[in-house]
Amino acid sequence: MIRDDLYKDAEYAKSANHDEEHGREIRKKITKVTIILTLITILEVGVGIVLTRPMLGGESWSWFGIKMFYIILTVVKAAYIVLVFMHLGDERKNFRWVILAPYILFILYLLFICITESTYILDVMRAPW
Amino acid sequence: MAQVEEVDKSLVWAGNGSPFRLSYGKQFMWFFLVSDALTFGGLLTAYGFARHSVDSWPVAEKVFRALPFSDGDWPLIYVALMTFILIISSVTMVLAVEAGHRLDKKGVTKWLLATVLGGAIFVGSQAWEWSHFIHGSHHGAVLTEQGWAYVAGLEYQYDENGHVLMDGHDPAIQSLRLQFIDGGQFMMSGAEALEAYNTAERNLDGKLILENGLGVPVNIVGSDDNVTSVELLVEGTIYREMEGNVDSENWGELLSLYEGASSQIQGANLTENEYAPNAPAYADFFFFITGFHGFHVFSGVVINLLILIQVLRGVYDKRGHFEMVEKSGLYWHFVDLVWVFVFTFFYLL
Structure with missing residues (x-):
């Protein structure tokens, strides 16, 4: 018996195959994304060495700005990896959102816990009573 | 239709x-x-x-x-x-x-x-x-009277033949650099404290805003408008460094801090680590x-x-x-x- 959720698998897999010319275009895109990812990493490390937390003060606005700068660059990097390297940008729209919606929600939750929630706990722990 | x-x-x-x-x-x-x-x-x-x-x-x-x-x-x-x-x-x-x-x-x-x-x-x-x-690292972190310090630099005294000079059983130290890494509390006293007390701004809680963190005055001597000596309890939030060699002014204090250390951590495991002794x-x-x-x-x-x-x-x-x-x-x-x-x-x- 052929399972009705599997019998088209080979057809779907083969539909991703492409010719030489299309391949060249894709390789060009890969090269571009590689350069962008490398530049972002160099920029992050450069800023990390020059502008450190002790230098700016852990609770200053400039350190908050640096934090946001890192987080935004990280999300940009992640987006390039997921959409181009993992080809999620080429999948059907419904599947794209099935994957991206939980990711996006979870990243927002992570940021909230790391920044807002723990700062509140710190204040509670510091309080003299 | x-x-x-x-x-x-x-x-x-x-x-x-x-x-x-x-x-x-x-x-x-x-x-x-x-x-x-x-x-x-x-x-x-x-x-x-x-x-x-x-x-x-x-x-x-x-x-x-x-x-x-x-x-x-x-x-x-x-x-x-x-x-x-x-x-x-x-x-x-x-x-x-x-x-x-x-x-x-x-x-x-x-x-x-x-x-x-x-x-x-x-x-x-x-x-x-x-x-x-x-x-x-080579020397790890030590617990001094002023809190945990990272031993960032340590040089011994050598004789003309290149052998380490011994001070009793311990090698004699030529120079030392301590980085206080815990961001914990330390006391500031003397002219430095008085100067800081008189010039620092105060935040909403009335704490002094100092270069090294926030300070609270303890042991104030003198009247309100003429404080003659004060000790400050500083909650450090940044690295504080102390360094010197045998000829420098603060050598005695620095060396006694290091030699009086009550414990030492080198490297890291699941229960302690030299990078964050308090965490x-x-x-x-x-x-x-x-x-x-x-x-x-x-x-x-x-x-x-x-x-x-x-x-x-x-x-x-x-x-x-x-x-x-x-x-x-x-x-x-x-x-x-x-x-x-x-x-x-x-x-x-």
């Missing part, structure tokens, strides 16, 4: 196949990756929470500053190099997938082999990093987060190796598609993706 809208049939799902037009295996690889992201997200969230809910936490630039075959000072360079290696192996992986879409077996073999090598180099680098982290969880998080990720990289290398063998045996040529390479590629990119987040949240922030 009701208007009937023409819809492109190819965009409508009418049963008979997957609504995503994806194979079962690829679809569930994605679902697995979403759930795996939650595990890593849980670890990173716990890390962020633990880190921000205590006063002091080590700065990665001060902890990860070593490079193999070098004694120099390279803050974060090694980690950046590892990140770069992983990104490049992700690129070779996507090139293998692309070659697979052209049914180019030679291309797939070449790029998949490069990916396996890149992954192996990354795991090896991580092993070196762990070893360095566990063994620690042992720091090393725990390092081991768990990078270890869990390293295990993913290791298993990714094994999976890629197995697929490479299948490629060489010609299994996918017979099948007419190289989707298996694409599926293991998804896993491999995910491992890279997680490292991007680990790099930011553990090393940069």
